[in-house]
Amino acid sequence: MKPSPFDYARPASLDLALATMAEHADSASLIAGGQSLVPLLNLRMAPSELIVDISRLLELREIRDLGDRVFLGAGLTHAMFEDGVAPDPGNGLMRKTAENIAYRAIRCHGTIGGSVAMADPAADWPAVLLALGAVAILRSEGAERRVTMNDLLVGTYETSLHQGEIIVGFEIAKLPPTARTSYIKFNKKVGAFATSLAVAVHGETTRVVIAGAGSRARILRKTSEALATGADAIACIGGDLDEIMSEPDAYLRQLHVTTITRAIGEVLGA
Amino acid sequence: MTRISLHVNGTAVERDVEPRTSLADFLRESCALTATHLGCEHGACGACTVLVDGMIARSCLKFAVMCEGREVVTLEGLADDALSDTIKQAFHESHALQCGFCTPGMLMAARDLLSRNPIPSEDQVRAALAGHICRCTGYSGIVHAIILASRRLIPVE
Ligand SMILES: Cc1cc2nc3c(=O)[nH]c(=O)nc-3n(C[C@H](O)[C@H](O)[C@H](O)COP(=O)(O)OP(=O)(O)OC[C@H]3O[C@@H](n4cnc5c(N)ncnc54)[C@H](O)[C@@H]3O)c2cc1C
Ligand code: FES
Numbered sequence: 001m002k003p004s005p006f007d008y009a010r011p012a013s014l015d016l017a018l019a020t021m022a023e024h025a026d027s028a029s030l031i032a033g034g035q036s037l038v039p040l041l042n043l044r045m046a047p048s049e050l051i052v053d054i055s056r057l058l059e060l061r062e063i064r065d066l067g068d069r070v071f072l073g074a075g076l077t078h079a080m081f082e083d084g085v086a087p088d089p090g091n092g093l094m095r096k097t098a099e100n101i102a103y104r105a106i107r108c109h110g111t112i113g114g115s116v117a118m119a120d121p122a123a124d125w126p127a128v129l130l131a132l133g134a135v136a137i138l139r140s141e142g143a144e145r146r147v148t149m150n151d152l153l154v155g156t157y158e159t160s161l162h163q164g165e166i167i168v169g170f171e172i173a174k175l176p177p178t179a180r181t182s183y184i185k186f187n188k189k190v191g192a193f194a195t196s197l198a199v200a201v202h203g204e205t206t207r208v209v210i211a212g213a214g215s216r217a218r219i220l221r222k223t224s225e226a227l228a229t230g231a232d233a234i235a236c237i238g239g240d241l242d243e244i245m246s247e248p249d250a251y252l253r254q255l256h257v258t259t260i261t262r263a264i265g266e267v268l269g270a
Numbered sequence: 271m272t273r274i275s276l277h278v279n280g281t282a283v284e285r286d287v288e289p290r291t292s293l294a295d296f297l298r299e300s301c302a303l304t305a306t307h308l309g310c311e312h313g314a315c316g317a318c319t320v321l322v323d324g325m326i327a328r329s330c331l332k333f334a335v336m337c338e339g340r341e342v343v344t345l346e347g348l349a350d351d352a353l354s355d356t357i358k359q360a361f362h363e364s365h366a367l368q369c370g371f372c373t374p375g376m377l378m379a380a381r382d383l384l385s386r387n388p389i390p391s392e393d394q395v396r397a398a399l400a401g402h403i404c405r406c407t408g409y410s411g412i413v414h415a416i417i418l419a420s421r422r423l424i425p426v427e
């Protein structure tokens with residue numbers, strides 16, 4: 001349970017961090033909160049010759065009001081959302097999410113960007129950002145691109161990030177006050193990853209998302225459409241799940257149906 | 271080796287460390303502060319919990335090099351802390367420990383909870399302890415102790 005030796009760099013700015021990553025593309029790993037990376041290094045599952053510490057970069061902690069949207073830096077910690085230090089364009093959805101991630105000691109250090117880059121199939125932020133229609137802002141040396149959450153998430157621990165690319169933050173549209181949201185996490189104990197996580201956002205746009213059911217968080221297409229148009233959304237869950245789950249296990253499938261049904265009930269409730 | 275300087279329990283410390291040394295190993299081996307225990311080394315058991323710049327942290331999930339310039343406080347550093355004293359006394363009276371392996375982390379978590387939420391419900395106490403594993407007590411004594419400490423901390427009208 002000790003990592004193999006590595007070198008350590010703490011570049012003083014985002015540009016320097018990008019240059020360091022460009023120079024050591026195939027041997028370096030970024031570290032933000034370390035709450036996922038350190039266990040992997042300890043298990044020697046993600047060996048790295050150079051660890052580049054981005055946990056102090058102020059550029060990654062920026063919060064900008066863009067009128068109808070908000071920019072939230074990738075380095076904001078779960079605890080900053082839990083404590084209301086970071087704004088919540090999801091009308092309380094992001095705060096509720098943060099409160100339900102891991103334990104306080106982990107929330108004080110783990111970041112929203114690290115969680116998305118990690119792409120654990122059951123993680124909370126990827127599902128919630130997908131439901132909120134977030135766009136990730138990615139920087140590499142001399143270039144910037146904008147990628148939707150749907151295009152960023154690829155599979156289990158897999159994203160479409162290029163080598164050396166850094167998630168700078170996310171742009172998220174502010175939900176209108178009339179929009180309703182729901183976050184239903186079923187896990188085996190407080191602080192554990194979800195066995196099933198259903199997130200619903202029902203406003204001008206409607207998205208129902210499931211995490212834990214496949215290799216990544218996914219929008220339930222037909223269910224979301226039905227919910228948006230006032231049709232029978234519950235009746236569409238099964239068909240959507242069949243497309244997402246490769247080897248449906250009866251218990252898990254029922255669990256997902258239950259969390260999704262509850263989430264739909266919450267956004268439709270009085 | 272990388273030279274780091276930081277504050278540990280209020281004292282300036284300067285040491286050479288390997289970048290791969292965890293903050294936990296640094297505290298135990300370079301600083302001889304052994305209240306910080308290591309159970310799982312992957313964030314699950316809570317025995318290694320310390321404060322970094324006042325924020326509760328898993329010392330097994332930080333490298334010491336990442337703590338350059340930081341203010342690290344271990345259980346030893348809370349020897350004169352009034353809030354910790356009240357919690358320790360309540361642990362003693364409520365039989366909240368047996369072997370004591372989990373206790374430093376439990377005390378850290380209890381202090382963190384009570385400093386953010388001075389009058390927690392039993393459910394809130396249990397939720398705050400979810401990241402701390404105790405193989406001995408069955409948790410009842412620990413929950414009881416934290417509620418007892420909370421009552422004693424409320425100023426009497
Ligand atoms: C015991 C335990 C329980 C947990 N429970 C949950 C849970 O219930 N739900 C949940 O969602 N998560 C959970 N987590 C994971 C936690 O949320 C982590 O904080 C998070 O996944 C990683 O964030 P980090 O900042 O610590 O990233 P790090 O560990 O520092 O990095 C993770 C990965 O992301 C990369 N990375 C980091 N930042 C960036 C960036 N800005 N751009 C590009 N790449 C980047 C790193 O190179 C690394 O590959 C748990 C963790 C532990 C230890
Ligand atoms: S040793 Fe750090 S949480 Fe278990």
Ligand code: FES
Pocket residue numbers: 366367368369370371372373403404405406407
């Ligand atoms: S008292 Fe022995 S592990 Fe908690």
